[in-house]
Amino acid sequence: xxxxxxxxxxxxxxxxxxxxxxxxxxxxxxxxxxxxxxxxxxxxxxxxxxxxxxxxxxxxxxxxxxxxxxxxxxxxxxxxxxxxxxxxxxxxxxxxxxxxxxxxxxxxxxxxxxxxxxxxxxxxxxxxxxxxxxxxxxxxxxxxxxxxxxxxxxxxxxxxxxxxxxxxxxxxxxxxxxxxxxxxxxxxxxxxxxxxxxxxxxxxxxxxxxxxxxxxxxxxxxxxxxxxxxxxxxxxxxxxxxxxxxxxxxxxxxxxxxxxxxxxxxxxxxxxxxxxxxxxxxxxxxxxxxxxxxxxxxxxxxxxxxxxxxxxxxxxxxxxxxxxxxxxxxxxxxxxxxxxxxxxxxxxxxxxxxxxxxxxxxxxxxxxxxxxxxxxxxxxxxxxxxxxxxxxxxxxxxxxxxxxxxxxxxxxxxxxxxxxxxxxxxxxxxxxxxxxxxxxxxxxxxxxxxxxxxxxxxxxxxxxxxxxxxxxxxxxxxxxxxxxxxxxxxxxxxxxxxxxxxxxxxxxxxxxxxxxxxxxxxxxxxxxxxxxxxxxxxxxxxxxxxxxxxxxxxxxxxxxxxxxxxxxxxxxxxxxxxxx
Amino acid sequence: xxxxxxxxxxxxxxxxxxxxxxxxxxxxxxxxxxxxxxxxxxxxxxxxxxxxxxxxxxxxxxxxxxxxxxxxxxxxxxxxxxxxxxxxxxxxxxxxxxxxxxxxxxxxxxxxxxxxxxxxxxxxxxxxxxxxxxxxxxxxxxxxxxxxxxxxxxxxxxxxxxxxxxxxxxxxxxxxxxxxxxxxxxxxxxxxxxxxxxxxxxxxxxxxxxxxxxxxxxxxxxxxxxxxxxxxxxxxxxxxxxxxxxxxxxxxxxxxxxxxxxxxxxxxxxxxxxxxxxxxxxxxxxxxxxxxxxxxxxx
Numbered sequence: 001x002x003x004x005x006x007x008x009x010x011x012x013x014x015x016x017x018x019x020x021x022x023x024x025x026x027x028x029x030x031x032x033x034x035x036x037x038x039x040x041x042x043x044x045x046x047x048x049x050x051x052x053x054x055x056x057x058x059x060x061x062x063x064x065x066x067x068x069x070x071x072x073x074x075x076x077x078x079x080x081x082x083x084x085x086x087x088x089x090x091x092x093x094x095x096x097x098x099x100x101x102x103x104x105x106x107x108x109x110x111x112x113x114x115x116x117x118x119x120x121x122x123x124x125x126x127x128x129x130x131x132x133x134x135x136x137x138x139x140x141x142x143x144x145x146x147x148x149x150x151x152x153x154x155x156x157x158x159x160x161x162x163x164x165x166x167x168x169x170x171x172x173x174x175x176x177x178x179x180x181x182x183x184x185x186x187x188x189x190x191x192x193x194x195x196x197x198x199x200x201x202x203x204x205x206x207x208x209x210x211x212x213x214x215x216x217x218x219x220x221x222x223x224x225x226x227x228x229x230x231x232x233x234x235x236x237x238x239x240x241x242x243x244x245x246x247x248x249x250x251x252x253x254x255x256x257x258x259x260x261x262x263x264x265x266x267x268x269x270x271x272x273x274x275x276x277x278x279x280x281x282x283x284x285x286x287x288x289x290x291x292x293x294x295x296x297x298x299x300x301x302x303x304x305x306x307x308x309x310x311x312x313x314x315x316x317x318x319x320x321x322x323x324x325x326x327x328x329x330x331x332x333x334x335x336x337x338x339x340x341x342x343x344x345x346x347x348x349x350x351x352x353x354x355x356x357x358x359x360x361x362x363x364x365x366x367x368x369x370x371x372x373x374x375x376x377x378x379x380x381x382x383x384x385x386x387x388x389x390x391x392x393x394x395x396x397x398x399x400x401x402x403x404x405x406x407x408x409x410x411x412x413x414x415x416x417x418x419x420x421x422x423x424x425x426x427x428x429x430x431x432x433x434x435x436x437x438x439x440x441x442x443x444x445x446x447x448x449x450x451x452x453x454x455x456x457x458x459x460x461x462x463x464x465x466x467x468x469x470x471x472x473x474x475x476x477x478x479x480x481x482x483x484x485x486x487x488x489x490x491x492x493x494x495x496x497x498x499x500x501x502x503x504x505x506x507x508x509x510x511x512x513x514x515x516x517x518x519x520x521x522x523x524x525x526x527x528x529x530x531x532x533x534x535x536x537x538x539x540x541x542x543x544x545x546x547x548x549x550x551x552x553x554x555x556x557x558x559x560x561x562x563x564x565x566x567x568x569x570x571x572x573x574x575x576x577x578x579x580x
Numbered sequence: 581x582x583x584x585x586x587x588x589x590x591x592x593x594x595x596x597x598x599x600x601x602x603x604x605x606x607x608x609x610x611x612x613x614x615x616x617x618x619x620x621x622x623x624x625x626x627x628x629x630x631x632x633x634x635x636x637x638x639x640x641x642x643x644x645x646x647x648x649x650x651x652x653x654x655x656x657x658x659x660x661x662x663x664x665x666x667x668x669x670x671x672x673x674x675x676x677x678x679x680x681x682x683x684x685x686x687x688x689x690x691x692x693x694x695x696x697x698x699x700x701x702x703x704x705x706x707x708x709x710x711x712x713x714x715x716x717x718x719x720x721x722x723x724x725x726x727x728x729x730x731x732x733x734x735x736x737x738x739x740x741x742x743x744x745x746x747x748x749x750x751x752x753x754x755x756x757x758x759x760x761x762x763x764x765x766x767x768x769x770x771x772x773x774x775x776x777x778x779x780x781x782x783x784x785x786x787x788x789x790x791x792x793x794x795x796x797x798x799x800x801x802x803x804x805x806x807x808x809x810x811x812x813x814x815x816x817x818x819x820x821x822x823x824x825x826x827x828x829x830x831x832x833x834x835x836x837x838x839x840x841x842x843x844x845x846x847x848x849x850x851x852x853x854x855x856x857x858x859x860x861x862x863x864x865x866x867x868x869x870x871x872x873x874x875x876x877x878x879x
Contacts, residue, residue: 029879198878208874214866217674236874241864243673243855248699252666255659259639259670262657263678264862267670285660378875384867412862413655413671413678416634421649421656424642433650433658436608 001058001496004142004188005066009050009081010073012043015131018156019071020051021370022135024199025152026144027055028372031194035489036370037063037565042224042308048076055142057193058496060371061336061489065569068186069141071134073097078104085109088187092137094130112137112183119174123167132168136175143189146176198373202366202486205337205373206296207232209344210268211240214384215294217267219245219256224308225367226270226298250275254282254295261291262422264387264412266348270296273315274305280322283357287327289422290400290408290455292351292358294344299363301563310563311364313485316541319359320514326452328354328406328459330466331514333361335488338377340366343467343511345382350465352387354458355407361513363536365565366486388412398429402450406457426451459515466512469524473499473506479575480528482554484510484542487534487566494571505529505575513542514549521550530578533557534571600626600633605650614765614791614802615645615712621768622681622710623652625776636679639668641693643685644719645712645791662692665700668707675862676850679779680707687717690726690746701755704783706848710775711786712765713748714793715800722796732799748788749841750829753822759785760825760842764809765792766802767838774840783848790838805836812839819843 006023010016017038024036032055040049054064068089072078075098078091085091087108093100095113105111114137120129132153139149150169157165200208207229210218220230234244243260247253250271257267271279276297286293299315301307319331330350334343344360351358390397390409399420401408408429411418421427425435426448434451438444473495481491488509495505508524508531510516525531531554533543538561546552558574560566600623609615626636636654640646642661649656655678659667668682689697689711700709716734717723723736727748731740752760759781763771771789778785790805817839818824825842850856858864868874 196879198875200878204878208868211874212868216861216864216866217670219670238854240868240872240874241855241858241861243853243861245669245673247666248695251663252669252696252699255663255666256670256673258659259657259667259672260674260861261670262667263637263671263674265674266866267674281660282663285663289657373878375875380868380872380875381870382867387862412675413637414635414675414862416632419634419653419655421658423650423658424660425658432605433647436647 001056002188002190003054003056003060003064004068004186004190005052005054005064006069006071006138006142007050007052007067007081007084008071009048009077011045012040012047012049013045014073015128016049016051016073019131019135020053022152022156023138023142023144024053024370026139026149027053028199029148029152029196030144030190030192031197032057032190032372033060033197034199034370034372035060035063036199038368040309048080050077050081055190057190061492062568063565064493065567068188069138071138082106082109090141090186092134092141112179114175114178116175119171119178122174123170129167129171132171133175136172137179139172140176140179141186141189143185143191146173195375198375198378199370200337200373201228201368201370202334202337202340202362203228203298203368204232205334205340206270206344206360206362208378209341210294210348211236211242212341212380212382213345213348214266214382215242215268215348216265217243217257217260218269219247219253220270221247221250221253221275223272223275225300225364226272226275226296228367229270229296250278251282254279258282258286258291258293261293262413266292266352268294268296270298272298272300273302273318276315276318276322284323284325284327285424286357287323287329287455288424290355290410291422292355294347294351294358294360296360296362298367299361301561307563309364311486311536311565312561312563313363313487313536313541314538314561316361316513316537316545319361320545326456328356328456328462329359329514330462330512331359331361332466333485333511333513334366335486335509336366337371338373339511341378346467350462353407353465354462355410356458356462361485363486388415390415390418399431400427400429400451400454402429402454405461406454407461463515463517466515468512468517468520470509470511471506471524472509474504475506475527477504477506478529478579479505480531481505481507481534481571482531483507483534484513487536490566490568491534491571493568494575497568497572498575503575503579510542513545516546516549518550521546521552525552530555532575532578534566536560536566598633599630600636601653603651603653607651608647609644610795612794613644614714614793615648617765617768617771618645618683618710618712618789618791619648619651621763621771621775622648622683624772625779628772628776629779631679635677636681637671639664639671639680639682641684641688643688645683645685646688648683662688663696664688665693665696665709669700669705672705672707672850673853673856673861675860676706676856677860681779682707682709684711686711686713686715686727687725690748694726694746698751698755701752701757701784701786703849704756704758704846706783706850708775708778708785708787711748711788712791713788714791714797716793716797718793718796729799747829750826752786753825753829753842757786758783758844758846761787761840762838763787763789764805764838765789766806770811770838777840781843783846808834808836809838810835812837812841
């Protein structure tokens with residue numbers, strides 16, 4: 001497997017992310033696998049931001065370790081990133097902005113001065129055009145054909161035409177040819193490998209999955225890193241017939257979504273941990289009234305405001321415990337955009353089938369990173385059955401009828417003869433309160449227990465219908481990684497590195513973090529090696545959950561809570577340390 | 581994945597229920613509570629408009645008055661404290677063929693739910709919001725509410741309230757409500773007119789009702805209001821004049837106006853949300869069409 005990683009660093013407002021995305025998209029159009037990491041701060045202008053586009057002719061599940069080409073917009077970018085440039089690499093810079101000599105970069109790395117501002121001045125006085133010259137030089141170094149780059153740049157302007165597009169094409173060609181005269185492509189430069197791949201973020205996977213699953217209503221309050229779900233849905237609102245409502249707060253968002261669901265529409269809300277905390281009471285109401293609902297928590301570093309643009313898996317306990325009292329819920333945790341697409345469809349299916357809230361755990365690293373997806377991995381042809389399933393049979397309608405599965409016949413407002421009241425108070429089969437004049441009366445004490453049992457029975461169905469843990473890698477390996485969510489990506493890449501070193505490892509990947517079927521989980525661990533929990537939080541929340549739910553005690557853990565995603569080398573080092 | 585375990589089918593043989601009536605649940609309010617008049621007015625208004633009961637959803641939060649949906653034979657959603665409005669908005673947007681009436685108390689709507697109240701009005705969502713304003717927290721046994729007047733001694737303010745009350749009518753005018761009225765539980769016929777006209781009004785209709793708590797509020801009683809209220813309809817008030825509406829909203833003392841303060845025709849949120857032009861969302865096709873080019877943007 002050959003890989004090449006391009007890193008672009010500068011200040012917020014420099015256009016770093018759009019340069020990075022153009023490079024990442026060029027790689028994906030070459031048919032390569034790409035991982036694009038967008039690292040930024042909670043500022044709009046200034047600070048330091050960077051983007052890493054890593055391409056391989058194998059599989060890329062993480063940002064990888066280090067980079068081969070650094071495009072530095074300022075001296076600070078060199079200082080911060082030069083140590084991560086691998087031997088044989090290049091640092092692209094413009095000497096008009098700052099000087100850089102060979103002694104400023106690690107041994108084996110060469111500086112390449114590209115006159116990006118001078119190139120830009122050929123076309124315009126707008127300095128932003130310097131980026132085009134830089135992109136051209138990077139394209140040459142990393143093996144991206146100029147015509148393919150030009151296609152990406154043209155498309156990035158959408159329907160816009162005219163001199164701005166022409167300037168960009170001209171300046172990028174100049175940068176490309178300048179580099180061509182000065183040097184040769186990187187030894188790891190890749191060539192076209194096949195048909196173009198899709199490139200999407202985790203949030204785009206979630207939004208696309210929701211639309212495919214028949215979601216017709218999204219209510220959301222802006223919060224990083226969940227906001228881009230709303231942005232995608234809003235941009236496609238008219239073409240896909242989805243009502244997108246930016247609510248006044250998360251309390252409103254979840255209640256609007258519950259209201260629309262009650263009215264007969266598949267509905268979703270999305271937020272991050274702080275917003276999810278505000279949704280807590282509404283979540284319980286969805287559980288109590290048995291109203292289907294999908295809630296996305298794109299986690300970020302907590303507690304409190306925490307690190308708004310950095311990643312963590314610290315909300316698992318919150319997702320498990322949100323809401324007073326007890327009600328059935330499921331928590332699905334996709335690890336990459338393709339899985340996010342499918343998990344979101346699954347979440348809608350579970351929510352509707354079991355008439356209860358289903359939570360989708362994402363995090364900054366999944367939500368905002370880009371990854372290639374094979375066209376075949378996205379099946380838009382999803383069966384979206386009608387929600388109007390209750391038909392007259394001449395008997396009295398009981399919305400909360402006791403059933404073996406716990407699921408009761410669900411009518412929609414507007415259906416004749418099925419009128420009922422959805423109540424957040426405890427209620428009987430017909431939805432009538434047993435919370436006021438009936439509370440504590442022996443007959444109704446037992447009704448309360450029966451109704452609670454009915455609702456909670458649904459947890460067994462949720463467990464049966466949720467995706468079980470998956471063993472990846474060889475069946476018998478001395479080390480078994482245990483991971484969920486975005487962390488799985490770095491583990492997969494670490495396993496590839498270890499495998500290349502002749503060290504066999506495997507992974508128990510949990511696409512469902514709750515509910516866990518104890519028998520299924522214990523069977524999955526029966527042939528595990530020494531178990532290593534890899535989780536992005538302080539206390540190893542999933543390890544605690546696993547022990548509490550199944551009795552499985554993990555041997556060791558690698559925890560990270562500095563806001564940065566796991567990198568393969570960290571996992572490799574830990575694994576090597578365990579087996580020597 | 582559908583199977584018989586999760587898709588049971590039962591119901592009555594009816595294809596259309598009659599116009600709304602009382603349910604078989606008896607109100608649990610204290611004898612003499614103002615809320616009896618409100619449920620009667622809501623029932624009468626819906627009857628007058630002849631809206632089939634399956635097309636009505638009554639939504640509430642938590643509080644004595646929020647039990648109201650249980651006492652009528654329509655669909656209903658008895659939600660949680662302060663959140664009746666966003667729930668009602670979601671129901672409207674999920675199926676704007678439904679008539680949605682949100683009900684609740686002053687604590688629910690102007691305290692814990694005040695933010696939603698304001699935003700729903702600036703959106704001009706087409707629903708009717710009837711508040712049973714008794715200027716006290718009843719269900720929690722008598723604490724001050726956002727509309728309790730200065731000096732009112734309650735369990736939580738034994739020395740008297742030391743903050744100004746919210747004026748729901750003025751707040752509604754400031755927030756862009758397109759139908760703003762105030763009724764009194766002591767006059768069910770007048771209240772029924774206000775509610776019926778509010779339901780017919782396109783856009784957000786707000787009807788604040790003086791609905792005395794006979795147990796915990798010994799100041800703002802039926803007698804208190806009977807001695808003070810006068811009808812705007814009999815006082816030459818022009819409800820299309822927002823300045824006049826503002827002036828009337830400031831009146832509080834020996835004379836307190838009830839009736840329609842303000843009414844104006846404006847597009848509702850549902851009118852302006854283009855996706856809803858294709859009909860109620862609940863009846864629109866769902867999913868991504870097979871011939872969609874949506875994946876091309878990711879190439």
